[in-house]
Each structure stands twice: as structure tokens, then as C-alpha cells.
Amino acid sequence: MPRLRISYWCTQGHETPVVFSLLPVDQIPEQWDCVRCGRAAGRTANDLPLPTAFGDQPFKSHLDYVKERRSVAEGEQLLEEALERLRHRRGRPGRR
Ligand SMILES: [Zn+2]
Numbered sequence: 001m002p003r004l005r006i007s008y009w010c011t012q013g014h015e016t017p018v019v020f021s022l023l024p025v026d027q028i029p030e031q032w033d034c035v036r037c038g039r040a041a042g043r044t045a046n047d048l049p050l051p052t053a054f055g056d057q058p059f060k061s062h063l064d065y066v067k068e069r070r071s072v073a074e075g076e077q078l079l080e081e082a083l084e085r086l087r088h089r090r091g092r093p094g095r096r
Contacts, residue, residue: 001074002021002022003019003020003021003022004019004020004021004023005016005017005018005019005020006019006028006043007022007042007043008031008032008034008037008041008042008043009020009039009041009042009044009068010034010036010040010041011039012034012036012037012039013038013064014035014036014041015036016032016033016034016036016041028043030042030043049088
């Protein structure tokens with residue numbers, strides 16, 4: 001049985017993968033409720049034309065999501081460096 005796997009992206013950048021049994025393209029829903037936050041999510045442009053109502057919004061929020069994750073990683077890196085400096089300071093006698 002052929003299946004159709006479609007990802008929907010909400011404005012928060014959450015991906016909602018939905019698997020349909022094979023449907024004509026014009027019967028695929030243009031929106032789906034986000035599984036994480038319940039907002040309306042739109043389709044991506046991977047293999048289907050973007051619905052005009054959404055413009056490039058899902059793509060932008062995906063980028064935002066990637067940026068968000070990167071800044072979290074940088075934050076962890078900074079924290080790690082700060083802890084490292086603290087350890088060095090403590091390990092050095094006679095210096096406060
Ligand atoms: Zn969401």
C-alpha cells in the first residue's frame with residue numbers, strides 16, 4: 001500500500017510528520033494541528049508547491065528553529081567555559 005509522508009511546520013518551527021495512505025495531491029490537507037503546541041501547521045515545499053496562504057513562513061520558522069538550537073548549543077559552550085575557569089581558579093592555591 002503506497003503511503004504519503006508529509007511534514008507540517010507550525011509557526012514555532014515544530015515538525016509534525018503525518019502519514020497518509022496515497023491521496024490525490026489536491027486532497028492532502030494544507031494545514032494540520034501541530035502535535036506539540038496545537039497551532040495550525042503548514043506544509044513544506046520539499047516535494048509539493050507551497051500553499052500560497054503560507055508563503056515562505058514554514059521555511060522561515062524552520063530556520064528560526066535551527067538558529068534557536070544553535071544558540072542553545074553556544075550557551076552550553078559558554079557555561080562550560082565558565083565552569084572550566086572556576087575549576088582552574090579553585091585549583092590554584094594562593095589565588096582568589
Ligand atoms: Zn508547534
